[in-house]
Amino acid sequence: MPPRIAGTADECMVEAATEVLGGKWKLVILRHLQGGTRRFGELHRVIPGVTPRMLTRQLRELEADGLIRRRVYAEVPPKVEYSVTEIGASLEKIIDGLEAWGLWYREQVTTAP
Amino acid sequence: MPPRIAGTADECMVEAATEVLGGKWKLVILRHLQGGTRRFGELHRVIPGVTPRMLTRQLRELEADGLIRRRVYAEVPPKVEYSVTEIGASLEKIIDGLEAWGLWYREQVTTAP
DNA sequence: CAGTATCCATGCCGATACTG
DNA sequence: CAGTATCGGCATGGATACTG
Numbered sequence: 210m211p212p213r214i215a216g217t218a219d220e221c222m223v224e225a226a227t228e229v230l231g232g233k234w235k236l237v238i239l240r241h242l243q244g245g246t247r248r249f250g251e252l253h254r255v256i257p258g259v260t261p262r263m264l265t266r267q268l269r270e271l272e273a274d275g276l277i278r279r280r281v282y283a284e285v286p287p288k289v290e291y292s293v294t295e296i297g298a299s300l301e302k303i304i305d306g307l308e309a310w311g312l313w314y315r316e317q318v319t320t321a322p
Numbered sequence: 323m324p325p326r327i328a329g330t331a332d333e334c335m336v337e338a339a340t341e342v343l344g345g346k347w348k349l350v351i352l353r354h355l356q357g358g359t360r361r362f363g364e365l366h367r368v369i370p371g372v373t374p375r376m377l378t379r380q381l382r383e384l385e386a387d388g389l390i391r392r393r394v395y396a397e398v399p400p401k402v403e404y405s406v407t408e409i410g411a412s413l414e415k416i417i418d419g420l421e422a423w424g425l426w427y428r429e430q431v432t433t434a435p
Numbered sequence: 436c437a438g439t440a441t442c443c444a445t446g447c448c449g450a451t452a453c454t455g
Numbered sequence: 456c457a458g459t460a461t462c463g464g465c466a467t468g469g470a471t472a473c474t475g
Contacts, residue, residue, distance in 0.1 A: 222424030223349045223417060229427065233468070236336045249437050256334075261438060263468065275431060286436045287475085296430055303419045304336060310416060311335030314342065317409055318388060346448070362457050373449065374458060399456045400455085 229274045232267045234259050236304060239293065242277060243301050246292040276300070342387045347372050347380045349417060352406065355390060356414050359405040389413070 230236055237256055241247060247255075253264055268291060271277045276297035282288040293300075343349055350369055354360060360368075366377055381404060384390045389410035395401040 221350055221353065222421045222428065223353055225424035225428055226420040227346075227349060233340075236340055237334050240334065240336055253437090260469065260471095262440090262470090265438060266468090281437095285475095287438080289437060296427065299426070300423065303416065303423055306416045306419060307339040308335045310413065311338035313412070314409065315335065315338055366457090371449095373451095375450090375460090376448065378458060379448090394457095398455095400458080402457060 229276065230300075232270060234263060234267045235271055236307065238264075238267060238271065238291075239276065239297060239300060240304050240308065242291060242293045242297065243304065246290050249289050249291070252291065271297070342389065343413075345380045345383060347376060348384055349420065351377075351380060351384065352389065352410060352413060353417050353421070355404060355406045355410065356417065359403050362402050362404070365404065384410070 230239075234256065238252060241252060241255055249264070249268075252268075253259065253261065256264070268277065268279070272279050275294055278292050278294050280290045280292070282290070343352075347369065351365060354365060354368055362377070362381075365381075366372065366374065369377070381390065381392070385392050388407055391405050391407050393403045393405070395403070
């Protein structure tokens with residue numbers, strides 16, 4: 210599957226990053242997958258507010274962009290596991306940084322006058 | 323001016339970050355302002371593809387969220403300068419990381435089969 | 436369990452033209 | 456120079472119901 214991003218001719222590489230990470234739930238999904246392999250239902254349960262439809266869409270895009278891997282087990286009941294690829298794993302530090310910043314930012318704007 | 327984000331009751335702080343940084347041009351703007359104070363026209367010239375309307379909107383939101391400062395000089399012709407606040411400056415490392423990752427990612431997806 | 440299908444709303448964002 | 460005004464498209468994402 211070819212990655213969705215292939216021909217953006219910008220010089221600013223933050224755009225490449227935001228294009229891949231731009232979905233509403235993508236960073237949250239990635240964050241949970243950093244903790245290890247998760248099943249569809251686990252993700253659905255642990256991410257409050259996401260609908261199956263959106264979860265599926267975002268997972269498929271992350272897969273198309275090479276950030277996560279999808280493994281289907283031919284069982285009944287069905288079982289599908291998601292995990293980060295090497296590329297997805299390479300985002301761990303950045304996501305950690307974003308989360309830490311988000312926490313700090315919340316403190317700033319809530320405590321400061 | 324109160325920050326737009328004040329009552330998101332999530333436990334996942336990446337959401338706080340994405341809400342503040344979620345605009346299409348915000349990270350690019352921030353990236354350029356990390357280099358120092360810039361005027362509206364400078365930003366407009368250095369960010370390809372952005373319309374005055376969008377640039378204004380994103381700048382105002384960044385200002386409302388406390389990431390940048392807007393200084394108006396009572397001169398003619400008009401002169402407005404934008405610069406990062408301390409909060410905005412605190413994102414420098416993260417934005418650098420995103421840019422580096424974007425560059426690396428592009429290499430991965432273009433060179434790998 | 437792990438999704439699809441369908442419909443629908445919002446709002447994000449672009450293009451263009453105009454102004455203090 | 457640094458914006459506003461107005462119009463409008465279309466992607467993003469939500470709600471609900473259904474299925475292999």
